[in-house]
Amino acid sequence: MPSPGKSKWAGVLRTPVGVSAATLLAAVLLLAVVAPLLWSDEAAAVDTGQILRGPSAEHWMGTDGLGRDVFHRVLVATGLSVGLALLATAIGVLTGLLLGAAPILLGARAGRVVSAMVNIAVAFPGLLLALFFAVVFGVGASGAVLAIGFALAPAFARLTQTLVAKVSGLDYVAAARIAGLGRVRLLARHVLPNVAEPLVVNATVAAGSALLAFAGLSFLGLGVQAPAYDWGRLLADGLAGLYIHPAAALAPGTAVVVAGLAFNLFGEAIAKGVGLRSAPVVFRRRDRDEPVAPAPAGEDRRSVLAVENLRVTFPGGTAPVRGVSFALRRGESVGIVGESGSGKTLTALAVAQLIEEPGEVTADRLEFRGQPLHELPDRTRQQLLGTSFAMVFQDPMTSFNPTQRIGRQLAEVSEQHHGLGRRQALDRAIDRLQAVRVPAAARRAKQFPHEFSGGMRQRAMIGMGMMGSPALIVADEPTTALDVTVQRQVLRLLQSVRAADDVAILLISHDITVVRRFCERVLVMYAGRIVEDLPAADLPARARHPYTRALLAAVPDMSTELERPLAVIPGRPVDPARVPVGCAFAARCPFADEQCRGADPPLVADREGRRVACWHADVTGGRPMMAEEVRVGE
CATH class of the missing domain: 3.40.50.300 (P-loop containing nucleotide triphosphate hydrolases)
Known part of the structure; x- marks a missing residue:
């Protein structure tokens, strides 16, 4: 049975926008690979007799200042433009993932420091960061790749922080921690797979943004340098003769727009077709x-x-x-x-x-x-x-x-702590499923939790x-x-x-x-303390703390009178940030006096080993609290 994740990804291609965006993106990526192999010679051929000629049957987009064919140069520039943009995106995504996952990888204290730095960086516009890093790393393609990559990282890190924080608090992550998984394995196996979809969507859109940003840096002279060329470099060269030969600037400009749309539309199609799961x-x-x-x-x-x-x-x-x-x-x-x-x-x-x-x-x-x-x-x-x-x-x-x-998740415990191989651990997982009476355990082990x-x-x-x-x-x-x-x-x-x-x-x-x-035994907690510890068999008749007796009285049974409203404990539980002086239950207790409000009773044991924390534990002789002593609901 195909997983829901696979069916969702397949659903992306079933929509008109998805098909169009995927086709356009595939064409751009294919052109980036084959164009430098097929037309590099034509793009580099200098013909001084054809300088700055307009569009013709021989030169579809005219020629540049050295008589080189603009159309072939735009095609060949696809490889460098797309390749550098994807490299910058990879740097930004990887850096953002590491920064966003810092609370898991480094611990909460160091993670807070990293998060604060990310929040400061996010406050600056991405273009401003790119220009700043371009100056730091220097003029050229390498510096521009690093500049754009690090400029993309803060926004991606902020997204990763939000998604990881939500997933990190779920029970299966806590179970993995109890199983002893290291931080890197915990992140790779249990956190990132559950936030992958929104990250992929944003990475795809970020690639389009990186493409535009790279063209902008090259246009300003901070990116690719001669004799190499990308779309931004060709756009800058064509702009000088815009009024007499507009096609030389129009061709690379159109290529930038089309490629940027391909990445962005595909990202939007994924978002609509797949749906963003929180990463649950x-x-x-x-x-x-x-x-x-x-x-x-x-x-x-x-x-x-x-x-x-x-x-x-x-x-x-x-x-x-x-x-x-x-x-x-x-x-x-x-x-x-x-x-x-x-x-x-x-x-x-x-x-x-x-x-x-x-x-x-x-x-x-x-x-x-x-x-x-x-x-x-x-x-x-x-x-x-x-x-x-x-x-x-x-x-x-x-x-x-x-x-x-399910089977892989159970097997992970034995792989981690018992040194069992993948097959042995899975066999033990099936055995454990059989032991807890899961029917058809071998088949069930291959299913996902939603099944x-x-x-x-x-x-x-x-x-x-x-x-x-x-x-x-x-x-x-x-x-x-x-x-x-x-x-x-x-x-x-x-x-x-x-x-x-x-x-x-x-x-x-x-x-x-x-x-x-x-x-066999019951611990009753109130406001962060154990207020009574007694055998479960003694609960109905020998509970001594008023809170325990109130809990018992508030539970309806077969003898509860149907005509009367149900009993409730008066007041509200204590806020842990504002625990009052004295007994925390005093404000809700019908037996409270000045001693209760002035001093917190210790948890003391009687001759039979039962413990209770109450100044008036024996005021009612251990009988259950009567309904009259508990406020009834409206």
């Missing part, structure tokens, strides 16, 4: 001969993740995650619940080492499989996370690279996590975009994965009912 159960046990990541030296074999006093901060003092501490053991399922903005996903991203500058992650302890993640060398950390850490993202559509087949349903993509995402030997699966809202039936299938699949290989699971959700049924 029972689980089988592990076979004995499958690669297993060795446990790091000194690892507690029951310990998977240990987090103490984890903080995520951004410039300006914003701290969306404030002092989070928890631990996971092998085979344990733990849920994190809370409203949007409570810090659930940022906590998971910090553990996965996916928080980039200007964000800063600090922790007194952040250990995965007994290894301190913040102290490991980059390569060792990537190897550890790539083989033992899996992440299932919220939106199954953005979890995979839309330009690559999978939402539930099937989530299964494949879990299969990608099982390409290594995961000790921990972080599932970030894995069922939000799925219907109820598929939600249950995905959750059962995660349960079977956990039971089969003793894998720890950290489930992030805003749905406290799902977490209560799926997990």
